[in-house]
Amino acid sequence: MLKYQKIALEIARHITENLQQKDKLPVIETLISHFKVSKSTIIKALKVLEDKGIIYMVRGSGIFVRGEGRKEYYNLLGVNELLEDASDNRYDLLEIMEMKRINALPEVTNALRLEKTAKVYSVKYVYYLDKQVTCLEQVFLSQKIISNLDEEIALKPIWEYIKDVLGIKMGFPDIYVNVDKLNAEEASFFGLNAGDPMLCKEIIYHLVNGQPFCYSKAVYHYKQARFFLKVNSPN
Amino acid sequence: MLKYQKIALEIARHITENLQQKDKLPVIETLISHFKVSKSTIIKALKVLEDKGIIYMVRGSGIFVRGEGRKEYYNLLGVNELLEDASDNRYDLLEIMEMKRINALPEVTNALRLEKTAKVYSVKYVYYLDKQVTCLEQVFLSQKIISNLDEEIALKPIWEYIKDVLGIKMGFPDIYVNVDKLNAEEASFFGLNAGDPMLCKEIIYHLVNGQPFCYSKAVYHYKQARFFLKVNSPN
Numbered sequence: 001m002l003k004y005q006k007i008a009l010e011i012a013r014h015i016t017e018n019l020q021q022k023d024k025l026p027v028i029e030t031l032i033s034h035f036k037v038s039k040s041t042i043i044k045a046l047k048v049l050e051d052k053g054i055i056y057m058v059r060g061s062g063i064f065v066r067g068e069g070r071k072e073y074y075n076l077l078g079v080n081e082l083l084e085d086a087s088d089n090r091y092d093l094l095e096i097m098e099m100k101r102i103n104a105l106p107e108v109t110n111a112l113r114l115e116k117t118a119k120v121y122s123v124k125y126v127y128y129l130d131k132q133v134t135c136l137e138q139v140f141l142s143q144k145i146i147s148n149l150d151e152e153i154a155l156k157p158i159w160e161y162i163k164d165v166l167g168i169k170m171g172f173p174d175i176y177v178n179v180d181k182l183n184a185e186e187a188s189f190f191g192l193n194a195g196d197p198m199l200c201k202e203i204i205y206h207l208v209n210g211q212p213f214c215y216s217k218a219v220y221h222y223k224q225a226r227f228f229l230k231v232n233s234p235n
Numbered sequence: 236m237l238k239y240q241k242i243a244l245e246i247a248r249h250i251t252e253n254l255q256q257k258d259k260l261p262v263i264e265t266l267i268s269h270f271k272v273s274k275s276t277i278i279k280a281l282k283v284l285e286d287k288g289i290i291y292m293v294r295g296s297g298i299f300v301r302g303e304g305r306k307e308y309y310n311l312l313g314v315n316e317l318l319e320d321a322s323d324n325r326y327d328l329l330e331i332m333e334m335k336r337i338n339a340l341p342e343v344t345n346a347l348r349l350e351k352t353a354k355v356y357s358v359k360y361v362y363y364l365d366k367q368v369t370c371l372e373q374v375f376l377s378q379k380i381i382s383n384l385d386e387e388i389a390l391k392p393i394w395e396y397i398k399d400v401l402g403i404k405m406g407f408p409d410i411y412v413n414v415d416k417l418n419a420e421e422a423s424f425f426g427l428n429a430g431d432p433m434l435c436k437e438i439i440y441h442l443v444n445g446q447p448f449c450y451s452k453a454v455y456h457y458k459q460a461r462f463f464l465k466v467n468s469p470n
Binding site for chain 1: 257286288291293296299301304305308311312404405406407408409410411412413414415416430431432433434441443444445455457460461462463464465466467468
């Protein structure tokens with residue numbers, strides 16, 4: 001972890017433990033002398049916190065705590081690693097229902113930009129909360145990037161494996177959200193009726209060089225389909 | 236519009252008109268001599284394009300076109316003013332169904348951080364596409380910020396009014412998404428049945444000083460509830 005990332009983490013923890021929405025942070029000069037680093041390092045750390053929606057900066061006025069948003073909603077971008085207590089408590093149990101190597105269907109070769117005859121790993125997950133199914137996820141992994149998938153790997157966050165084992169940095173994700181009716185098979189998992197609402201969240205993860213390597217399709221129980229997104233001020 | 240914003244716009248137009256996903260942009264030095272500006276101005280312009288999900292930068296390798304994402308999906312963050320052709324074609328007609336000053340309910344005073352006795356403007360909009368209702372929106376505006384709402388103002392984008400008339404800059408929005416069943420009244424607007432799916436998107440807009448001033452609740456026909464979000468690489 002780089003210096004500015006450590007500082008961002010420390011400030012984020014301080015905010016979670018001690019501060020509330022609209023509270024003011026010390027001025028930049030105070031942060032510089034407290035952390036004993038350069039101004040540019042502090043600016044970088046603050047930029048991380050701004051990007052994560054943890055602070056907002058008002059020119060000529062100061063740095064303020066943005067507040068966490070609604071408790072019963074989940075970060076659309078996934079877990080915010082700077083706020084561990086806001087971790088994904090959407091589920092308390094995760095199971096792999098099926099894991100196999102398959103011929104990729106067109107929607108998968110499109111998403112992962114693979115040739116038509118490509119094979120991919122397909123992993124189906126079930127997420128439970130209080131013994132109720134809250135989410136069904138199917139993940140497709142490009143064999144070019146991940147060549148030896150097993151249960152242990154499949155149960156870890158994919159970016160951890162990419163970073164720690166393959167030494168490749170994660171790039172940008174594309175996220176798609178749509179709403180539809182549950183089909184009979186999905187409904188039976190959720191204990192709902194066919195035709196009941198569902199939210200489908202698709203994510204295409206890219207490596208830092210722009211290559212897509214992981215395509216996830218997750219269907220949520222409509223009562224757990226609550227997401228928030230903190231956007232930055234427009235440029 | 237500032238210099239770097241103009242350059243960002245020009246590059247965005249060039250990309251839309253001439254380039255495709257994964258195409259490479261000229262190196263920074265070429266952009267500097269083409270636009271005849273400083274390196275820091277080019278960097279700022281590229282940062283805008285990266286934040287909007289239009290380009291991605293690979294250290295040591297270059298600047299690449301990110302691609303537009305799925306056509307039939309809409310930007311969760313609203314219209315991207317750098318890509319005019321990707322404008323919000325979710326509706327072809329917008330009507331104001333009701334506009335009045337009301338005593339704010341608790342969910343509104345909470346969202347806008349107003350005292351319990353505050354009055355707000357409430358505007359109900361109906362969005363049509365091909366003569367079908369695609370979205371019902373109710374917007375609550377803080378009277379502290381907008382004191383003389385009329386139809387003309389209510390039909391313009393709120394940030395335009397805030398900027399041009401009041402001279403205040405928009406700050407960050409908080410976005411909430413959830414899924415539920417339509418009630419009978421909503422369903423009758425959409426020509427659907429009570430119990431059919433809907434997506435509800437709430438946005439709380441803040442001024443640049445962190446004060447919330449506009450709270451929007453929009454219910455979408457589930458067949459039009461398709462959003463995309465292009466996220467940046469993690470820090």
